[in-house]
Amino acid sequence: METQLLLPNGDESPINWVLVLETLERLTSQCQDEGSRSKINTENFRNLGQFLPQITKEENSRYDVLVMAFRFLRNSVAACERNQDAIRQDSTVFEVTANFLQLEGQPETTSNFVGDSSDRVVAIRCALQFLANFIVENETNAVLMSSVFSTHIVPLHKNFHQDEKVVQYIAMILHLLLKQCPANITVDQELLSSLLQNLHLEFVIYAMESLVAQVGVLGSLYEDAEPKLRIQLLTFLNERADVLNNLNEKVVTMLRDNFVERSDFILKSKVGDSDDVFSWEIAILLETLCGISATGNELLKSDSVLMTTVLFLLRQIQEVGKSTDGMNENAFAPVEDLQKLTSKSTTQSSVDDIRAHPTFQFKAHLIRLIANISHRSKSNQDLVRELECLPIILDNCKIDARNPFIGQWSVLAIRNLCEGNDTNQLYIREVQRIDTEKLLPKLELVDLS
Incomplete structure (x- = not known):
């Protein structure tokens, strides 16, 4: 039986966070099964697109809500072209996710969200996983993703370079983009340096291998890089x-x-x-x-x-x-x-x-x-x-x-x-x-x- 995401009425106050979290948890669990994932009511994505922007406007909004929302989205698009396309066609969920990550990547970010720092990092990780799954074997989505990668995703590594999972998921997105639409991708020296310092991570290696295979990207990077960065690249x-x-x-x-x-x-x-x-x-x-x-x-x-x-x-x-x-x-x-x-x-x-x-x-x-x-x-x-x-x-x-x-x-x-x-x-x-x-x-x- 399909579960319809129950959104609070825009005029209602306060928002019933318990009900929201319970519904998101049920949806997330339902999407773990590949068969059920493809049958989920796509109205949930539209409703979520209306609900997510409200979180940043509420005084009592919380990262734990975002964590569950992005977990649901991450699971829903995994190897499911139907759900990938549904989210792209409405685009609100994608835009809200990209804007959330852009905000978190800004220097000295001040946020309206409440909750401990672990919820914040987990929300960022889940959002990145969602975007990675969103573009797997979907070139149309990859082109859409490439339009915001440099401006919304790349800056995250500056604030969260010590979090290996964040670096890993950024590398995962980069790897997928280089495989599907390399002409649209630019990589700055700071991101390259971050990748070269994390070569023990699986998807960082995949991203680097995809990077060196792209003539235009590698050529411009090497020519513009400082000697120390060139040495690291050649060592790789x-x-x-x-x-x-x-x-x-x-x-x-x-x-x-x-x-x-x-x-x-x-x-x-x-x-x-x-x-x-x-x-x-x-x-x-x-x-x-x-x-x-x-x-x-x-x-x-x-x-x-x-x-x-x-x-x-x-x-x-x-x-x-x-x-x-x-x-x-x-x-x-x-x-x-x-x-x-x-x-x-x-x-x-x-x-x-x-x-x-x-x-x-x-x-x-x-x-x-x-x-x-x-x-x-x-x-x-x-x-x-x-x-x-x-x-x-x-x-x-x-x-x-x-x-x-x-x-x-x-x-x-x-x-x-x-x-x-x-x-x-x-x-x-x-x-x-x-x-x-x-x-x-x-x-x-x-x-x-």
């Missing part, structure tokens, strides 16, 4: 191989171009200057490109400007690193004597200083990127030889505590540079500086063609 990408492997070509192009344009920032790094955010951005950009290129990304392989930039950077870093000796004299000097790091005279802070510096692993990642984008790419293989970087790569087939695994990446690079390239194979054989038979026993360079 690096920690998720599945996201890296599915980046849009325009996003890859944007990241590549940023590295090419700003890569020389790393050369300004100095020992002890571990807070250089510009150098950190370049270091993490390089690591990101390494991850993207690991799957044979043709866009990176086909760009001679990227390879040229990487090779010139490698030559400069090699030259700077050899200009002085000792682990503390410049940020690129190789640390070949591991005993210096393990001896009693070496403090833990000295070891940590090496690891917590943007140049840590940087040269190894340059060689790693060379290895990846020269794989079965004759033009890139030849470019490495023509720019005289083969000897540099050979010279790094050794231990360097500042660049863990640089020897292994160098061996892989030599292997890829020689595969199918007779000229590079001949060059390697004629190099007398190292014993190739000893260092590269498994390559069988003559047979790589």
